[in-house]
Amino acid sequence: MTVLADHNLEGQALLLWSTLASEGWLELLTLRLVTLEDVGLPSDSTDRRVWRFAQEQRMILLTANRSMQGSDSLERTLREENSPTALPVLTVGSVERIDERAYREQCASRLIEVILDIDQYLGTGRIYIP
Helix, strand or coil: CEEEECHHHHHHHHHHHHHHHHCCHHHHCCCEEEECCCCCCCCCCCHHHHHHHHHHCCEEEEEECCCCCCCCCHHHHHHHHCCCCCCCEEEECCHHHCCCHHHHHHHHHHHHHHHHCHHHHCCCCEEEEC
């Protein structure tokens, strides 16, 4: 499974990934973290474009909290384009707390729970972690 880190969460996503590595998950599961730059998307891509790309490539999108501002906002995109087979968007509920080890471990655990049971989460739109 590939996780696409949104541009405003790249540093925090790396911290989260290091937690997954230290807990041994990256040795047990085939997981990959990529950034918008890694996949050739400009950092100013609209939420809609990023979501569509993630769905087309069957990637889980990892974001910070987003609002419903604008016609291409993530929330509006989910309301308009989500389908029963769409992968969920994982949104870190409190990005500023990702520096806290305990919170980061909770986020990592929740991310793994979703990935291990991904079929149960198809079509849910957004899942807040932890």
